[in-house]
Amino acid sequence: MKYKKIILAGGNGYLGSVLAKHFSSIADEIIILARKARADEGNIKSLVWDGKTEDRWVENIGDADLWVNLCGKNVNCRYTKKNKEEIINSRVLPTKLLNNILERLDNPPKLFINITSATIYRHAEDKPQDELTGAVGYGFSIDVCQIWEKTFFETTNPKTRKIALRMGIVMGRNDGAFPRLLNLVKVGMGGKQGDGEQYVSWIHEQDAAQSIEWLTDHTEIEGAVNCTAPNAVKNTEMMKILRTAYGMPFGLPAPAWLLEIGAKIIGTETELILKSRWVKPAILLDSGFKFQYGQMEEAFHDILSLRV
Template sequence: MNPQIVIFGANGFLGRYFARHYQGQGREVVCVARHREGWSGDGMFLEWDGRTMGPWALALEGAERVINLAGRSVNCRYDARNRRQIMESRVDSTRVIGKAIAACKVPPKLWMNSSTATFYRHAEDRPQDEWEGEPGEGFSVDVARAWEEAFFAAAVPGATRKVALRTGMVLAYEDGTVFEVLRHLTRRGLGGRMGKGDQRVSWIHMEDFIAAIEFIAAEPWRDGVYNLTAPEHPTNRELMQTFREQQGAPFGLPATRWMLEIGAQVMKTETELVTKSRWADPRRLREEGFRWRWPKLETALADLEARHGLEGFFYQPDHRSAGVRVWTPGKKAAAGSR
């Protein structure tokens, strides 16, 4: 018997990588999303509306792990309509998953639910950890609090362990993601500081993100809230300098607040995504013995440069085939592969 891994929001950025990872391990993967667009093709696909019960709920019966990544992208203008959709897509999906788990005869062993490192207030002198960190203010924080409240308030059986994942920026060389956008700007001479440049950046390499999920899942006593970030927290100025060094860019024009506002309107996004300070300390991971493979930004960027897209990320050379590259799911790419 191979209990299934159920991934909600499986057609999104993180969901695709998780589905490919677990498929590569030979696990039974069930991918749940509103539509097939963006789905990696791994596992079995089930459709839902993110609000109401449906046939998808049967997949939770006896599941080993449920990972909820569902939620409308925050890469948009924060008008009233988008704010409502961002909030409802996270809260409604979390609530209905909780109801489905409560109705299971054999409930899942583990329910992991996305949250965000944006939860914390900005402190000039220290990062915010899971034990002593304080919530901040603003729309993004309101979303995070409502999201987690819906998660922890869900009345599921005691056999189902709950973990909320306060995640920083996950870096992988995927088109349209933070890594690709900053790389693109840097190569065009626009890789200078953004705004004041002193805002902190909480980030994590995709490989460490997946490894941290496995680490948390491995012990039944690990529950509650975890910060999923790298142990290093560069400022935006330091982040962009590292990108310039990685891309061999001799200079990078800085972007003032008003320039960012104009650019955000053109790109239909919000300046908050780059100007807000996110300084989350992964204290629990560190104290419980997790070891990052990519703790330093410069080595993380260098590694990702050679792993473009989902296929590139999971490529592994087959030394038995006289140097011909083949795809081996679930394993790290060799340096230089594309």
Template sequence: MKIVIAGGTGFVGQKLTEILLDKGHEIVILSRGLKPVDGKVFYVRWLGEGAAPEQEIERADAFINLAGVSINAGRWSQKHQQQIYESRMTATNELLRIIAALEEKPAVFVNASAIGIYPASEEAIYTEKSREKADDFLARTVADWEKKALVAADYGIRTVMMRFGVVLGKEGGALPLMALPYKLFAGGTVGSGKQWVSWVHAKDVARSICFALDHGSLHGPVNVTAPNPVNMKDFGETIGSVLHRPHWLPVPAFMMKLALGQKSKLVLEGQYVLPEQLLENGFKFSYPALETALKDLLLS
């Protein structure tokens, strides 16, 4: 297949590109800067003055949208929240404009999303059938992002919104900061410890996107979380066990709020989310258990 990726040079995008290339696909990465052709990867300039990517893209089978300012980077000031929101809306609008301009439409449009759309809860279990939605900055951003992405369905394109959980990776995501206190012998329970962490290994995120491309039965929201969420206390204890470090120094909620502001919700609140659609369609997680995932990421 010929696959167009926005955000292909990011944390998840790089892993996804590697897997797709190994499968023999042709990759087009939309980039703000001009880059040379790299093997089977072609870079096409977009979101710049005079850029017209639709003139360089022909017969694309799939579009994947991973573009947007990271929610993990920086404090959630009003300015940063605006950047998080607008970067997603701008990128998705431009992809829809490109698709509209193409004479031959792609068969599938895969758009990143997040489980932050679900309300924080210590009791609820969320699947793609759940209709409850939170009413905070992240949830509103995700809801607007998904609504915009669904415009692709108006062109008869199968549209999938991949709701990522807490993505664990070596080079990015939440894990490096979560593991750092343990490496310094200062790890412990964050907040109450009862909040759920619906985590997923970065490799399984990339694999699940490939799975969505190949399985026409998948459409609409798809939760991308490992099938075994854990609470924050267990998450921290597992990091400590894998690194052979103590789990002893608690971090009170008020300290996290002082340090991170609104962004502290990412670690002080959580949701128990299950990947029902992936499992029912036969997806096999490479890392279904947290300990195995952490050993791969922290020890290898």
């Protein structure tokens, strides 16, 4: 096996499931730290934690090759005071907890990855934002990213590399954005959202998993790393690609005013749809990483062909 032990903190969600499946065939043991117990699946085991306090689970996370922290309340909600506090705390508290343990471990992981967000960059329609020259934006979601990454990098262990992996929108068949976009297309609502000029930085779920494996091998890489496909597309183009892949000849657009009404009804924020995220994975590309799905057409055809 390539790895002895991998820890996925908050790994019961969509991306955690993708990573557990990917690494289970090349690791002796996968341990998921989750708030709810679940049955073991082969070499994938689950330990209960609350993300705030140390308990017996601490005894099992040493001597690992890789820690991945995936904790964080879904931002798909209204930004009320209560939700804002929960969004921040659900990210910062588990990160602090893992950092505290990391500091004093004699056998810490070789690599500790914190899954953060590519939304940290400004609204960009003029040029892509990379790790070296990209400009940080403003607003609540950006504030969350900055607090999160600052907390992550506050403590170190000389035996452990740290990477804040700025993840784009993960596209896959079972959960996340893709099934929801497909549902819009199916009912004829798969047109552009807003003016459609906003860029979407995305990544196929398999490239997300393989990029993490790549980073374990490339010990020269640390710090903030963008994890998005190299070819961001405008919202108008994304919806057209999906309609074409599915075979739907038309899609009604959703203007910004209608999105605002809909967002209030379903309890979300239009920022999640209308912000232009044009992000370039410069560090991954410069290190030689080859994206299996660099073009959205390839990614959507693959996902649709494998949907059950």
